[in-house]
Amino acid sequence: MQKETNKNLIHLNTFGIEAFCDEYYEIENSLELAEIDLSDDFLILGSGSNMVISKRLPQVIHIKTKGIEILEENDKTVKLKVQAGEIWDDFVSFCVDNNYYGTENLSLIPGTVGASPIQNIGAYGAEVKDIIQSVEYFDIETKSFKNIDKKDCFFEYRDSIFKHKLKGKIIVTSVLYILEKNAELNISYGGIKNYFVEQKPTLKAVRKAVIETRNSKLPKPEELGNSGSFFQNAIVKEMKLRDLVVKHENVPYFKAPGGFKIPTAWLIETAGLKGFRHKNAGVYENHALILVNYGGATANDILELADIIENKVFDVFGIKISKEVNIV
Numbered sequence: 001m002q003k004e005t006n007k008n009l010i011h012l013n014t015f016g017i018e019a020f021c022d023e024y025y026e027i028e029n030s031l032e033l034a035e036i037d038l039s040d041d042f043l044i045l046g047s048g049s050n051m052v053i054s055k056r057l058p059q060v061i062h063i064k065t066k067g068i069e070i071l072e073e074n075d076k077t078v079k080l081k082v083q084a085g086e087i088w089d090d091f092v093s094f095c096v097d098n099n100y101y102g103t104e105n106l107s108l109i110p111g112t113v114g115a116s117p118i119q120n121i122g123a124y125g126a127e128v129k130d131i132i133q134s135v136e137y138f139d140i141e142t143k144s145f146k147n148i149d150k151k152d153c154f155f156e157y158r159d160s161i162f163k164h165k166l167k168g169k170i171i172v173t174s175v176l177y178i179l180e181k182n183a184e185l186n187i188s189y190g191g192i193k194n195y196f197v198e199q200k201p202t203l204k205a206v207r208k209a210v211i212e213t214r215n216s217k218l219p220k221p222e223e224l225g226n227s228g229s230f231f232q233n234a235i236v237k238e239m240k241l242r243d244l245v246v247k248h249e250n251v252p253y254f255k256a257p258g259g260f261k262i263p264t265a266w267l268i269e270t271a272g273l274k275g276f277r278h279k280n281a282g283v284y285e286n287h288a289l290i291l292v293n294y295g296g297a298t299a300n301d302i303l304e305l306a307d308i309i310e311n312k313v314f315d316v317f318g319i320k321i322s323k324e325v326n327i328v
């Protein structure tokens, strides 16, 4: 285990925000977690691609454990135990190279395997909950390793038990995925559908299409600091939707658990804020759901911008939008 003090985290969060921590630990073996005297206010860090660090942190635990292990395999499926510090897209690449189906639509999502169940990462009509069998974690109170079954993780849209009951109490150490060796590819979703008008897709071709689509739409954090979608899509009840359709006949919506999903990008854009800048932060010109750091932005710049957006969307539509990004 490597320990540093007064560490600058600017290169360890994709927003590129300067923030310091008193103690920084790099974990390469999960057993090392038991040796740390954890403070009441510690932060578990993966790739820092879903957070705004808004203050000096007392303790940061950076999970860098590696390993992909085949636990069981038959003609139809394979069970893989993957260490929390593996880079998510390296794991996707491994699966596609080995013809294991299930991760391909989630290609190129930044971050680590250990963070994948936290917000139930999703893209292009797929969610990681569909391939998770169980999650292994380090219980901070008992200093022991435990397993939680998928059904007890309460996975929802960008949500799980890890953001609520178990928040601050556990550290994900590995994830058990179950993947199919031959399955239907899901290419029904938006951007990638257009890739396969004439040709029958292969697993590799779907990964390529997802990567190309993402690269054409999303800013690369190494060029323009960002944390992907800053807000969750809004879910509204039928009454509210009817009211919206009267005032905005072109409002896009999709049936979703709990009501109807309205793309928050549309709400922000229609409220006139696409491309809007506040100090060194701004709403990305090509995608209104993404807030970016134009250089030297502080956490305050970004949080003030988020407030402006939340208030404007509420004023225009009467909808309260929620942040997807963690404010730490």
Ligand SMILES: Cc1cc2nc3c(=O)[nH]c(=O)nc-3n(C[C@H](O)[C@H](O)[C@H](O)COP(=O)(O)OP(=O)(O)OC[C@H]3O[C@@H](n4cnc5c(N)ncnc54)[C@H](O)[C@@H]3O)c2cc1C
Binding pocket: 014, 043, 044, 045, 046, 047, 048, 049, 050, 051, 063, 084, 109, 110, 111, 112, 113, 114, 115, 116, 118, 119, 120, 121, 122, 123, 170, 171, 172, 173, 218, 219, 220, 221, 226, 227, 228, 229, 326
């Ligand atoms: C350009 C871009 C595009 C993105 N696109 C998508 C997308 O399409 N879909 C999507 O779902 N997300 C997307 N994201 C968000 C992000 O990639 C995911 O949320 C990812 O899972 C975060 O992983 P991380 O390792 O960077 O987590 P971090 O940002 O390091 O941490 C996020 C949260 O999880 C906690 N955490 C991390 N690791 C652990 C662990 N081992 N145990 C316990 N808690 C932990 C942290 O404490 C923090 O609260 C995008 C981000 C960017 C920058």
